[in-house]
Amino acid sequence: MEKKLTINDIAQMSGVAKSTVSRYLNGGSVKDATAQKIKKIIEENNYEPNLFARLNAKESRIIGLTVPGFNSVTTPRLVEVIVAYLKKNDYTPLIMHTENDIEEEIRCIERLKNMNVDGIMVLATGSTKEYEEAVKKLKIPILFLGQRFPGENSVINDDYNAGYAVGNYIGQRKFKEIYMLWVPEDDPAVGGERRHGVIDGLMSCEKKPKEVIETTFFYENAIENVQKFVDHMKTPAAVVCATDRIAFGVYKVMSEKGIRIPEEVSVVGFGDYEAGELLQPPLTTVKFDWKNWGEISAESMIQMILGKPVSPLQVNPYKIIERKSVKEN
Known part of the structure; x- marks a missing residue:
């Protein structure tokens, strides 16, 4: 088994004192020429500083990321992009799972602060007065993703305009009834x-x-909830779903009932999940640019850590992907 490189080894290979290497790793002042020499040795030997040592450093180069869960299609996509971008820029992500619990979200943010991370990115579930007060006390950069947060920087999807575009798209067609299958406010x-x-x-x-x-x-x-209207709806009808996953549930019920999509019921979702294209007929949906969202978010976090200005509200664009699940007039 290959011996793990130590700070002593790096110091000897660089021809500098151990304290100089330690200062470099902890974000302290080191001459440019010396810093380049140490960096070269570290890169050539794939040296990874001890996580706990970094957490005690002046600059840990660790960014906290809280996520509500991984049981959606969206979150793993977004987290993957963010993690890759942070690593490319020599930051280590530290991920905490909040279980869709806003109180746990607050606790995770406070834990991350106490662990000396350089900044925190939050895939937020909402906000409360208690939450707002906790954030005000942080004194480190924090960025909210997916939700607006009072007085703080956010990167969000263009949810209102995406919804408006879908409403207008369905509204222009001739349906006897239009249903919305939606998540709580x-x-x-x-x-x-x-x-x-x-x-x-x-x-x-x-x-x-x-x-x-x-x-x-x-x-x-x-x-379960499609059953509340499927037996009494007048066709042709439309069902607008808050997400593609909800739309998949509509497809299943319609298939079991022998109701044809889109001839009798049109269905539209949000998210452009890969499985939607494989359905018969393929699902019409709204696509958000997850790669753009993740990279903008990660870059904004880095700029905030560096003390540079970023836009307080950045909006990720959308596009309607027309397939075959909505009946033409």
């Missing part, structure tokens, strides 16, 4: 802005939903 982005966008888009065509049925982000709950 305690999710401000999808449950709030995206929902209101769809309704306003429908209203721009002098249409409105027959019913907004509340569900969760989970496929199984979508199947």
Whole structure:
């Protein structure tokens, strides 16, 4: 087994004192020529500083990232992009799982602060007064993803306008009834802005939903909640779903009931999950640029750590992907 390189080894190979190497690793002042010499040795030998030593350093080059869970398609995609970007820029991500619990989210942020991370990125679930007070006390850069957060920098999807575009798209077609299968408004982005966008888009065509049925982000709950209207809906109908995963539940129920998509029921989702293209018929959906979102977020976090200005609100664009699940007039 290959011997692990130590700070002593790096000092000897660089021809400098151990204290100089330690100062370099901890973000202290070192002459440029010496820093380049140490950096070259580190890179040639793939040296990784001890995580706990870095957490005690002046600059840890560690960025905390809190996530609500990994059971969605969106979160793993986004986290993968962020992690790759941070690593490329010599930052180590430290990921904490909040289990969709806003109180746990607050606790995770406080733990990360106490661990001396350089900054924190939060895939947020919402905000409360207690949350806002906790964030004000942080004194380190924090960036919220997916949700607006009062007084703090955020990178969000263009949920309202994406919803409006879908509402207008469906509203221009001739349906006897339009249903929305949606998540609660305690999710401000999808449950709030995206929902209101769809309704306003429908209203721009002098249409409105027959019913907004509340569900969760989970496929199984979508199947259960489609049962609340499927047997009494008048066709041709449309079902607008908060996410593609919810739309998958609609497909399953319609298939079991022998109801044809799009001839009798049109279905549209949000997210452009890969499985949507494999459905029969392929699902019409809204695509958000996950790579762009992740890279903008990671770069903004780095700039904030460096003390450089970033836009307080950055918006990730969307695009409607027309496939075959919506009936033409």
